[in-house]
Amino acid sequence: MKKIAKIPASFESRLSSEEFDRKVRDTLTEREEENEEPADEKGRELFLWEIRGNGEYRLKFYHSYKSDMCDTSFVGTVTKGLSGCQLDGQIKKPGGIWAVFWVIIGAALLIMTAFGIALLFSEVPEIGLIPLFMLILVPVAFVEINLLMFDKKRLKAINEYLREFTSAENIDILSEELEEDER
DSSP states (O other), X not given: OOOBSEEEEEEEESSOHHHHHHHHHHHHHHHHHXXXXXXXXXXXXXXXXXEEETTEEEEEEESSOTTSOOOEEEEEEEEEOSSSEEEEEEEEOOHHHHHHHHHHHHHHHHHHHHHHHHHHTOXXXXXXXXXXXXXXXXXXXXXXXXHHBOOHHHHHHHHHHHHHHHTOOSOOHXXXXXXXXXX
């Protein structure tokens, strides 16, 4: 399973949408009341909720400290069901990762443009440098792809947390795919 950028996820719960909202708000209140020192958070996995309104929620997963760049998040909406609610959304790469992705692309394009201009206006163009420059783009492409791919441990952690938080009752397809990949 090679998952890149976005993974759809759905969690069916016996909680009503109001109970789910209250649980998220209670979690936010507990977090504010704890008012932990940053030193206490180092080395801990952190799950930070945001309420975006209209039944939309965001969960950010920090794997070691909240000032680190969040590289996995979940954005979803809660819909009412007959006997509970359903949290539908996507596990995805947040804006910070996309900003780094586009900065790297922009820097590579800028360097490529400068190199092209230098070749065009050179009295003795070094055509032999073109394959060397193309070879340099290979690690850049590798870094870019790795930025958008999900770490299986982090993906598993956020999936397990959401399943536990919502008391999900539906089949856990994502965990089954991750276990299958390990085999």
